[in-house]
Amino acid sequence: MAKEPVCLVCKVVMEPGFLTERGDAQLAHLPHWCRGEPKPGYVGGDAQSARHAEGYPVVAYRCPTCEALRLYAPTRLS
Numbered sequence: 001m002a003k004e005p006v007c008l009v010c011k012v013v014m015e016p017g018f019l020t021e022r023g024d025a026q027l028a029h030l031p032h033w034c035r036g037e038p039k040p041g042y043v044g045g046d047a048q049s050a051r052h053a054e055g056y057p058v059v060a061y062r063c064p065t066c067e068a069l070r071l072y073a074p075t076r077l078s
Contacts (some may be wrong), residue, residue, distance in 0.1 A: 001059070001072045005061045005070055007063035007066060007068060007070075008068075008070075009063070009066050010065040010066050012063060012064065012065050012069065014061035014063050014064075014070060015035055015061065015062050015063075015064055016035075016036065016037070016060075016061055017034050017036060017060050017062055018033075018034055018036075018058065018059060018060055018061050019031040019034070019058055020032055020034055020036065020038075023059050033060055033069060035062075037043055046060075054074070056073040056074065056075065057073070058071055058073050059072045059073075059074060060072075
């Protein structure tokens with residue numbers, strides 16, 4: 001993963017963020033992209049808790065121009 005991923009279409013630096021779901025457990029929800037890094041204690045988005053779960057946390061970069069997302073699942077979060 002590049003330190004600052006660039007949009008493959010627009011060739012601009014993408015904004016770092018993460019994906020989360022919003023709402024209650026009774027309904028299906030589309031994920032939402034959130035700018036920045038998850039805050040400690042954030043339910044479902046805590047990077048430290050995600051390291052202990054099976055699999056890898058997903059980092060999502062968003063192009064501010066065309067709004068495309070690029071997803072990465074790095075072995076380690078820096």
